[in-house]
Amino acid sequence: MSGLKEQFKRSLVVAQKNVKIYYLKGPVIVFGLIFPLFLALAYVIGRNIPLQEVLPGLIGMTTFFTATSVGPSIVPWETRSKTLERLLCCPVALWTIIGGDMLSSFIFGFIISVIPLALTLILGIQPLNFIMLLLGLIIANLCFAALSVLLSAYPPTDIPATTMMLSSLVKFPLVFISGVFIPVEQLPQWGRAVASISPLTYFTDMVRQLFINKGFYPLAVDFLVLIAFTTAFVLAAIKLHEKTLTKRIS
Amino acid sequence: MAYAITVRELTKHYGDLTAVDHISFDVKRGEVFGFLGPNGAGKTTTIRILTGLIKPDGGKAFVAGFDVLENPIEVKQHIGVVPEVSNAYVDLTAWENLALIGKLCGLQPQKLKENATNLLKEFGLYEVKDRLVRGFSKGMKQRLLLCMALVNDPEVLFLDEPTSGLDVESARLLREKIIRYNKDGKTVFLSTHNMEEANQLCHRIAIISHGWIAAVDTPENLRAQSMELQYIETAFSKMVEPQDFSENSSIIKAVSAGNKMRIYTADPSAAIEFVVEYAKKNNLRILTLNCMMPSLEDVFLKLTRGKEAVIR
Numbered sequence: 001m002s003g004l005k006e007q008f009k010r011s012l013v014v015a016q017k018n019v020k021i022y023y024l025k026g027p028v029i030v031f032g033l034i035f036p037l038f039l040a041l042a043y044v045i046g047r048n049i050p051l052q053e054v055l056p057g058l059i060g061m062t063t064f065f066t067a068t069s070v071g072p073s074i075v076p077w078e079t080r081s082k083t084l085e086r087l088l089c090c091p092v093a094l095w096t097i098i099g100g101d102m103l104s105s106f107i108f109g110f111i112i113s114v115i116p117l118a119l120t121l122i123l124g125i126q127p128l129n130f131i132m133l134l135l136g137l138i139i140a141n142l143c144f145a146a147l148s149v150l151l152s153a154y155p156p157t158d159i160p161a162t163t164m165m166l167s168s169l170v171k172f173p174l175v176f177i178s179g180v181f182i183p184v185e186q187l188p189q190w191g192r193a194v195a196s197i198s199p200l201t202y203f204t205d206m207v208r209q210l211f212i213n214k215g216f217y218p219l220a221v222d223f224l225v226l227i228a229f230t231t232a233f234v235l236a237a238i239k240l241h242e243k244t245l246t247k248r249i250s
Numbered sequence: 251m252a253y254a255i256t257v258r259e260l261t262k263h264y265g266d267l268t269a270v271d272h273i274s275f276d277v278k279r280g281e282v283f284g285f286l287g288p289n290g291a292g293k294t295t296t297i298r299i300l301t302g303l304i305k306p307d308g309g310k311a312f313v314a315g316f317d318v319l320e321n322p323i324e325v326k327q328h329i330g331v332v333p334e335v336s337n338a339y340v341d342l343t344a345w346e347n348l349a350l351i352g353k354l355c356g357l358q359p360q361k362l363k364e365n366a367t368n369l370l371k372e373f374g375l376y377e378v379k380d381r382l383v384r385g386f387s388k389g390m391k392q393r394l395l396l397c398m399a400l401v402n403d404p405e406v407l408f409l410d411e412p413t414s415g416l417d418v419e420s421a422r423l424l425r426e427k428i429i430r431y432n433k434d435g436k437t438v439f440l441s442t443h444n445m446e447e448a449n450q451l452c453h454r455i456a457i458i459s460h461g462w463i464a465a466v467d468t469p470e471n472l473r474a475q476s477m478e479l480q481y482i483e484t485a486f487s488k489m490v491e492p493q494d495f496s497e498n499s500s501i502i503k504a505v506s507a508g509n510k511m512r513i514y515t516a517d518p519s520a521a522i523e524f525v526v527e528y529a530k531k532n533n534l535r536i537l538t539l540n541c542m543m544p545s546l547e548d549v550f551l552k553l554t555r556g557k558e559a560v561i562r
Contacts, residue, residue, distance in 0.1 A: 006356055013353040021341045082337035088303050090354035091326035246304045250264070
């Protein structure tokens with residue numbers, strides 16, 4: 001147990017390193033601040049809908065895109081600079097490093113996704129249950145951060161652009177099928193079936209419930225499915241990274 | 251335990267290629283053990299297995315008393331690694347790099363600060379500790395890598411080509427430090443291409459070729475096992491033909507080497523007598539005559555590519 005605790009502490013060290021090297025950079029911070037603003041403008045301009053209706057999609061997209069923005073490129077980048085080998089020479093398990101990468105994606109995603117949330121509070125729009133919303137934000141960020149480390153696992157490339165391109169191929173379709181633009185209850189049957197395979201669906205559904213008391217799934221289902229997705233992504237990421245590690249460092 | 255590293259029947263395949271083929275050897279505690287081999291011989295694969303980076307397909311290996319397959323974290327807790335390619339974080343300072351490794355090794359803050367300060371001072375990097383590694387020279391980066399490998403005070407040091415591509419001064423400094431840390435009791439596993447370096451530093455040497463161990467012994471014994479590679483190097487006042495020396499039974503082969511004649515023999519005394527007689531008979535003056543022991547490079551070439559690769 002103490003070994004496990006020690007490895008968690010070392011995950012925090014990896015996360016701290018990632019934040020310093022990959023996240024605390026001017027362009028990344030500017031992206032994090034400007035991205036939600038542009039999303040909001042793209043959402044509101046030309047659409048005559050109340051702000052409460054806009055918020056779930058906006059918070060969902062901001063959280064999803066920021067938590068998965070840098071994560072997929074870290075492992076390829078470190079493979080190229082051989083620093084992954086450096087980390088693996090230290091007394092850490094592979095999951096410790098993956099955990100650190102996930103944690104740094106989570107921290108970045110959470111901080112940025114708090115911005116639209118704070119804006120709503122400033123504009124006087126109160127969620128029905130603030131604690132639940134904060135908890136949902138934490139779980140959703142964990143889930144999307146786990147997806148980002150899964151996206152970094154395959155192919156075992158040392159070219160960050162390859163991973164970023166492939167992750168965009170996964171991320172953009174997910175946004176369109178997740179009830180961000182059209183709520184799930186308004187989708188046709190097949191649309192609902194497709195939406196149910198995206199973790200983003202459950203987060204936007206959860207935010208809709210917590211702001212306008214309209215949702216397709218019960219709130220507990222949204223939470224449980226997000227937890228299940230997170231677990232599945234983490235386990236798959238560890239397995240895939242383990243499987244491709246030899247190829248990656250050789 | 252007498253051995254810092256024990257390897258038994260270690261095997262690793264990459265698809266159809268057998269990178270490491272049932273190799274076995276032991277490294278004694280406090281020893282500098284050289285690992286020599288041509289490119290692609292399996293050196294780096296062996297080091298990666300011993301440092302817990304990749305898993306072998308067969309065999310066993312123990313480092314610092316721990317099974318690399320069963321307890322890779324414990325193994326890594328007791329070792330320091332200087333890899334072949336410089337891999338410090340260039341966007342971090344020297345101090346931040348050391349702190350990162352120290353924290354990942356679980357060092358307490360006070361101990362980490364003490365170790366990092368001492369190492370940076372010893373390796374002449376303390377003045378630049380707050381500079382980004384991006385601006386470091388190759389020599390400085392290599393010294394930093396050694397500091398990073400030593401920050402947790404490991405029992406066993408794995409050094410993969412540590413002086414490769416370094417200027418003379420930096421290479422010499424690193425060799426001095428390797429000797430110093432070995433004298434302090436650290437076991438050193440040194441992979442190198444530099445025969446002179448292996449000769450100077452290593453108590454014993456393993457020569458690996460095509461994934462298998464061709465020989466393990468002291469540099470002196472390896473040379474002694476290859477006495478057919480000793481030769482007499484002589485120059486006469488006139489050019490002579492190698493075939494003039496082939497009739498003597500003590501001479502294995504004679505080859506021209508510039509203006510000199512290199513005469514391979516297992517019996518230098520008889521060969522010298524023949525050379526002197528030959529000079530007298532042909533009215534030649536002997537300008538130089540040296541008896542040369544086989545170099546480690548000769549032994550290496552003989553073991554990895556056959557005797558013919560040396561006597562050409």
